[in-house]
Amino acid sequence: MPHATRKxxxxxxxxxxxxxxxxxxxxxxxxxxxTVGLIVATSCTFFIFDCxxxxxxxxxxIPAVGxxxxxxxxxxxxxxxxxxxxxxxxxxxxxxxxIEKQIEVPNSPxxxxxxxxxxxxxxxxxxxxxxxxxCFTCKIFRPPRxxxxxxxxxxxxxxxxxxxxxxxxxxxxNYRYFxxxxxxxxxxxxxIFACAVTHLVLLTRDDKPFVDAIKESPASVLVAIICxxxxxxxxxxxxxxxYLTTSxxxxxxxxxxxxxxxxxxxxxxxxxxxxxxxxxxxxLCGPMPPSFIDRRGFVTPEHSVVPSSELVxxxxxxxxxxxxxxxxxxxxxxxxxxxxxxxxxxxxxxQAQLGSHQETKCPEVDPVVSLQPLSTLSASSLQLxxxxxxxxTDLDLDSLDESASSNPCHLHLESASITxxxxxxxxxxxxxxNDL
Amino acid sequence: MASKKKQTTxxxxxxxxxxxxxxxxxxxxxxxxxxGTQVRFQxxxxxxxxxxxxxxxxxxxxxxxxxxYAEAEKMSCSSxxxxxxxxxxAYLLYCCSDTHFExxxxxxxxFIIEQNERVYVPRGLLIIDPVERGLRVIEICIFSDNxxxxxxxxx
Numbered sequence: 001m002p003h004a005t006r007k008x009x010x011x012x013x014x015x016x017x018x019x020x021x022x023x024x025x026x027x028x029x030x031x032x033x034x035t036v037g038l039i040v041a042t043s044c045t046f047f048i049f050d051c052x053x054x055x056x057x058x059x060x061x062i063p064a065v066g067x068x069x070x071x072x073x074x075x076x077x078x079x080x081x082x083x084x085x086x087x088x089x090x091x092x093x094x095x096x097x098x099i100e101k102q103i104e105v106p107n108s109p110x111x112x113x114x115x116x117x118x119x120x121x122x123x124x125x126x127x128x129x130x131x132x133x134x135c136f137t138c139k140i141f142r143p144p145r146x147x148x149x150x151x152x153x154x155x156x157x158x159x160x161x162x163x164x165x166x167x168x169x170x171x172x173x174n175y176r177y178f179x180x181x182x183x184x185x186x187x188x189x190x191x192i193f194a195c196a197v198t199h200l201v202l203l204t205r206d207d208k209p210f211v212d213a214i215k216e217s218p219a220s221v222l223v224a225i226i227c228x229x230x231x232x233x234x235x236x237x238x239x240x241x242x243y244l245t246t247s248x249x250x251x252x253x254x255x256x257x258x259x260x261x262x263x264x265x266x267x268x269x270x271x272x273x274x275x276x277x278x279x280x281x282x283x284l285c286g287p288m289p290p291s292f293i294d295r296r297g298f299v300t301p302e303h304s305v306v307p308s309s310e311l312v313x314x315x316x317x318x319x320x321x322x323x324x325x326x327x328x329x330x331x332x333x334x335x336x337x338x339x340x341x342x343x344x345x346x347x348x349x350x351q352a353q354l355g356s357h358q359e360t361k362c363p364e365v366d367p368v369v370s371l372q373p374l375s376t377l378s379a380s381s382l383q384l385x386x387x388x389x390x391x392x393t394d395l396d397l398d399s400l401d402e403s404a405s406s407n408p409c410h411l412h413l414e415s416a417s418i419t420x421x422x423x424x425x426x427x428x429x430x431x432x433x434n435d436l
Numbered sequence: 437m438a439s440k441k442k443q444t445t446x447x448x449x450x451x452x453x454x455x456x457x458x459x460x461x462x463x464x465x466x467x468x469x470x471x472g473t474q475v476r477f478q479x480x481x482x483x484x485x486x487x488x489x490x491x492x493x494x495x496x497x498x499x500x501x502x503x504x505y506a507e508a509e510k511m512s513c514s515s516x517x518x519x520x521x522x523x524x525x526a527y528l529l530y531c532c533s534d535t536h537f538e539x540x541x542x543x544x545x546x547f548i549i550e551q552n553e554r555v556y557v558p559r560g561l562l563i564i565d566p567v568e569r570g571l572r573v574i575e576i577c578i579f580s581d582n583x584x585x586x587x588x589x590x591x
Contacts, residue, residue: 075526089570094462123469130469140572144473158473176519177527271473273511285519287509287537289475292570 008295012090014153021295023082025167026152032081032167039077039185042226043070046192049219050199057202062195069188076181077166084291085171086157088138088146096139103134126270145172145271147252157289161251170251173291176284179241186231186238193227196220248272248279459562459577465498466573475505475571488578489559497551497563501544501574508540541567 008021016025025032043066051063091099103119119134121141132141135148138155142148147159149169158172170178199220203213214221244254248271253259259269273282463485468478479498481491515536522529534542548565556563556576564575 072526075528079527088572091572092569092575095464095569095573095575098462098464125469126472143467143572144469176523180523180527281516281519282511284523285516286511287515288519288535289571290535290538290541290567292567294568 005299006295007293007297007299010299011293011295012153013087014151017295018082024084024295025081026162026164026169028151028164029167031164035077035165036074038226038230039070039073042192042223043188045219046195046223049217050192050195050223053199053202053217054195058198066188066191066195069184069191072184073181073188076177076184080170080174080177080181081166081168083168083174083177084293084295085169086159086173086289087152087171087291087293088140088143088155088157089292090137090155091139099134099139099141128268128270130270145250145253158250159252173288175250176288179245179284182234182238182241186234189227189231189234193224193231196224196227200224245283246276246279248283460580461578463576463578464573465576467571474509476502477566477574482576484578485561485576488561489556493555497555498574500547501566504540504544504547508537 006021008017008024011017014027016027016029017023018025046066047063047070051066054062119141121132121134122129123132123144124130125144130144132144134141135155137148137153140155142155143157145159146155146157148155149159149162151162152169154169156169156171158175160170160175160178162169163178166178166181168174199217200210200213203216204210241251244251248269249259273279461484463482465477465480465482468476477498479495479502481494485494518529518536544567545565548563552563560579562577562579564577566572566574569575
């Protein structure tokens with residue numbers, strides 16, 4: 001039975017998916033493992049070395065409270081790290097074409113100094129003018145409070161920040177989990193620190209020197225030191241986000257000073273619900289939209305894109321054209337008679353860069369993953385390629401190979417007729433290659 | 437957790453009714469941010485739909501959609517209690533049941549299917565559920581051939 005492709009397998013952003021698309025994180029998760037390791041190791045040390053003593057000497061409620069806090073911290077951490085932060089799906093080709101039609105381009109597309117104009121749109125939100133920026137990658141005008149995360153390559157609704165400690169963005173959908181995580185972690189740090197210090201102090205009863213107490217329970221010292229250094233940053237972060245929550249701001253807006261006018265004058269925050277309690281209630285308990293990227297849905301012909309894993313690159317002799325929508329076509333010649341035509345979901349930010357640069361050298365590319373002759377592209381990939389680009393995939397490899405050494409970039413444009421089936425997005429870029 | 441959505445898009449459903457497959461034109465109704473970031477679409481009647489559908493029917497559809505979305509994002513007592521209880525259970529509650537927002541989106545989906553069957557498809561139009569576009573736009577497909585003459589319709 002042929003494998004039915006789910007949408008997470010062809011997702012265009014830079015994310016990592018686990019458990020068949022149920023878990024979504026950023027690509028780099030090394031620091032997330034450090035976070036989990038630190039929390040689990042410190043807590044386990046506390047439960048093994050401090051809790052038995054304190055449960056007997058003071059109250060059994062201490063390990064119970066510690067256990068509850070530990071469970072809550074881990075649950076909220078995993079919830080924050082594994083959920084969709086509020087990614088806004090990229091525009092469909094038709095939607096992107098419609099937006100392009102509405103935007104006037106004053107420069108001639110064939111001009112050598114053509115530069116796509118910065119695209120913004122002004123809307124009035126609760127009586128305040130807000131500028132919406134056009135995202136070249138996602139081909140949308142970002143809604144208010146949305147921002148594009150360059151690490152994950154996604155537009156995120158209510159974007160707060162990208163947190164490497166949790167291995168994910170913090171956005172509208174997972175901010176409440178993030179806030180719960182840092183507040184509960186702050187409580188737990190203080191709790192464990194206090195318990196560890198209490199343990200050491202109780203050991204010094206009966207005029208025992210402190211050094212003996214340390215020798216008797218070195219784990220308590222270790223736990224106390226870790227918590228002491230952690231509590232400053234965690235408590236500070238929890239306090240900062242409490243301020244943001246009460247004023248209904250994101251970290252992104254606070255850093256940019258979106259609601260701080262010139263000379264310290266304050267702009268009104270149009271998103272505020274009026275009061276501290278109302279803002280807290282809205283952010284922490286308010287309505288939460290579901291994930292819109294439907295990662296476990298199946299890919300239909302309307303949404304089919306070639307997975308980025310099929311992108312192969314050579315360290316030199318590359319030229320590339322770009323098509324509208326989510327796909328980018330690369331035509332590569334490694335000078336050995338292999339011409340690879342690959343379609344990937346690379347960021348179309350490169351399209352804007354191409355529009356403004358007169359590069360003659362080939363851009364730096366990642367190290368070679370593999371070289372794949374045309375014939376090994378799957379039938380669906382070739383079909384998609386043909387439909388999207390009208391490139392004749394029956395390229396004459398021998399004629400290409402002869403001229404490859406002279407000017408491979410120029411050569412590819414002569415042999416491949418590239419047209420865009422739907423928009424003029426490609427056209428400003430195609431003539432450029434003749435200049436190379 | 438199995439995907440709750442159908443594998444086919446509404447466009448595929450339309451094709452199954454015997455209509456020509458690709459739409460000739462698409463109209464996009466954008467979001468209205470004048471009252472904040474809550475979900476609301478501009479009720480302005482697009483010029484591309486002149487002569488294809490009555491203005492009142494279109495406005496009824498838009499206004500009903502906006503009302504359901506407003507209900508989805510309303511800070512009512514029940515939604516606050518739901519949020520507080522979810523927090524106390526370390527948000528494990530969200531794994532067990534649909535949120536208020538999701539229930540409202542299901543209402544929207546049913547409404548759009550009903551409107552398509554009764555009003556839009558007979559006029560050669562098709563509304564795409566905005567949730568399929570991330571609640572960014574309402575996409576209305578315009579088909580050149582009127583499928584009202586096809587025998588596939590049950591109404």
